[in-house]
Amino acid sequence: MKSLFNYIKEVVYAFVSLAKGLLLTLRYFVTIRKVNITEEYPNNRTTTISVKERFYGxxxxxxxxxxxxxxxxxxxxxxxxxxxxxxxxxxxxxxxxxxxxxxxxxxxxxxxxxxxxxxxxxxxxxxxxxxxxxxxxxxxxxxxxxxxxxxxxxxxxxxxxxxxxxx
Amino acid sequence: MISMIEFTDITAWIHSLLLSVMTPTWTYIVELALSGVTALVVLLVCVIIMVYMERKVAGFMQLRWGPNRVGPYGIFQVIADVIKLLLKESFSPNRADKVMFNIAPALALCVSLMALAPISWAPGLTMWDTNIGILFITAISSMGVIGILMAGWSSNNKYSLIGAMRSGAQIVSYELSAGLSIVTAVALAGTLSTTGIIQSQADGWWILKGQIPAIIAFLIYVIASTAECNRAPFDLAEAESELTAGYHTEYAGMQFGIFYLNEYINMAIVSIIASTLFLGGWMPFHLPFDYPVVHTFNYIMDFIPTWMWFFGKMFLIIFFMMWFRWTFPRLRIDQLLKLEWKYLLPISIVNLLFAAVIIVLHWHL
Incomplete structure (x- = not known):
């Protein structure tokens, strides 16, 4: 009986942990405008782009x-x-x-x-x-x-x- | 009901138009060809949307923009990729089994397109309105692995062979729990015909009416069908980090393109079946209660056209599958088989038992 209880607990925990991951990616998906980390390079060359002074070009x-x-x-x-x-x-x-x-x-x-x-x-x-x-x-x-x-x-x-x- | 042009009106009009210019035999042949081409075109348009959607969803979930160079928001990226694939040489290796190697992609595509026949697209719009539609679909969907196995075997490449064998083991395993989930829905609806299953959900979808067993069966079906489509986190047949590209390592150009297309067509078909069984196919969202408010709600829901419900549910389940792909890491082969044989299969058998109890006691709504 205890093993059956552990089996069910394992399944429920698995679903809970999978749901946590799914919610994280869903949050990224719906708030992409705020969390996006892409440098849109050719479009931002006059605005937000920054290269450190010490860069050897x-x-x-x-x-x-x-x-x-x-x-x-x-x-x-x-x-x-x-x-x-x-x-x-x-x-x-x-x-x-x-x-x-x-x-x-x-x-x-x-x-x-x-x-x-x-x-x-x-x-x-x-x-x-x-x-x-x-x-x-x-x-x-x-x-x-x-x-x-x-x-x-x-x-x-x-x-x-x-x-x-x-x- | 609301008076609007239904798909049955259009088909009846085409039928009478064809009968007025040719004999009934020719009408039959032309209608067969026409329906096949129409279904294929609709599916290809869906695939183009799905490939674009996949890349955008992947981008958004990985904190980047996805394709945004070709056309506004990158909508022509897929078309550019298809043109590239069409222009590339279809190359077959020297020591491959040439005949098998070249027919494998076409065979894989044929098998997955066969599952389209009994699907009910709209009220009265079914290519093959048979009373064993779901049985036919379960029989065909387990054949999908044959193209993959042929491709892996005939490539004469160890990576391809390992990928194909993994795919075989995977489909043999996951077909069981997918089948048992389908049986749960069929037992609730009491029919094997796709049209009949959809019409049995006129007062509410099975996921709502079928209590907890229907929800569990839906979850298991989505997991098992993700595995059957060889999609991440179950994409062991490709496993690009271990097996280069798995069963299609040796393919190039449009032969690879057909395998790619095949993956998306399989996804579309699996989503259509899931929405038919559990989410009511083209049936609008109705609540199974007897109050005036609910009647008004059901009446308002009827105003949304059936094609919108059909494609909306299809793309919702496709979004679920993409969501899984870009969230979970890939399973190892032993974990994959353990998940099926130790968890999904026992749970779906017990679930079927509970569903049977609910059906016998008429506890479902």
Whole structure:
């Protein structure tokens, strides 16, 4: 008799526990507008989407409002890069006072072979390059992944002289 | 009754129209073809709705949106998928039994479509109005495994074979308790004809009139029919985590599509049978009491057309089956057989006994 009672108890408990699970999914089903966790990505790219600042998306060379960057073409980043994603092409120019000077001509960045390891940014003595958290980088042709980071007509930002610093 | 166009008026009009242009023999043949095509088209439209519904229900229960890219709310997703399946190559492996491999999907579909014949769709609208409709359906629904077994055997693949054998064991087991639940409803109604069973529920559905045994029989029928359709949590024949895709591992293109279609057609048929037996098929919701308020209620319920009741109940039971699928984890094969032989079968036998007592003593309403 006790075993029969246990059998019935087992069946009733089974139905109760199944009903608990069913009620949970039913609650999700009817309150989907509140509990939904989907990021509707292409629709929310201007509104609710957020990517953390520390996300490594691509290397950029920031320019200020005068179209000046901080890269001195020292090629330390190119040396630091483990898979040759960076090509620094420099040129010789003559300054006003007759000195010859090596400046940046093209800062070529191969995003297709970059592993986003951050070593170029660590190596840079001028803090000229930065990592940006952009993520919409896909293109239809891999040749389009080769960027020239310095803008046309941009030049090296002059360091403030000692006099300017004092004043 | 309310004066509106009934389905019988339409069929009578088509019959007289056909008789006016051709001989009675040709009329008979054309009507046979017409009724078959109509039933198939209605069922295919239902399947398209069910596939979309399944994906939306799955999404909502898993806290996501489901398909929402193709068309508004993703309603054209199913059509896009069907076009993809139609355009794919139907490939058969080198060492498969080619003839069996290629006829297995068609055979599975044939067997499940045969169960459509005695179903009563609306008052007076039955393809084969026989007095053994439910017996025919129970005989046919246990044949559904033959296509699965053929597919698994002829694929010459161990995963397919294991899936097919599991499906065989499952259907042999669960056919018993599904049959016993059907017997309970048949004993309450006192007839095997689908039309007769529906008409016996004119003053209230059996789930309401048949006291507790009818409710238990309904629950057992829904569980057993979920297992017979090879749907989760009983989808051991597919078991994608263990057996790749089970019996249809080697199928591609529209041959796989037919198996997929077959699953949904089986689901639709099982839901129609459950609603016929326990929820009154196309019969409106009536209460079996004799008060003026109840009479008014019953009169108001008659205003809702019968096709709405029929498809409403069908999709309600389909929703139950989807709800189970997206809530419960899959059972192991020994748990599956234990559930049937240790729980469902003894309970349904005892339940049938109680139902018999209630019927003999006229305790049902």
């Amino acid at each position: 691509e290397v950029v060379l920031p320019h200020d409002e005068n179209n000046e960057h901080k890269c001195t073409a020292c090629t330390l980043c190119q040396i630091a890069c483990p898979n040759n994603s960076i090509q620094i092409i420099s040129k010789q120019i003559e300054t006003e006072d007759g000195k010859k000077k090596r400046v940046l001509d093209k800062w070529v960045y191969h995003l297709d072979s970059c592993t986003l390891c951050y070593q170029c940014i660590d190596a840079c003595p001028q803090d000229a390059i930065e990592m940006k958290n952009s993520f919409e980088l896909s293109v239809y042709d891999r040749t389009k992944l080769i960027y020239q980071l310095n803008r046309p007509g941009s030049k090296l930002k002059e360091k403030p002289t000692v006099k300017e610093q004092q004043s």
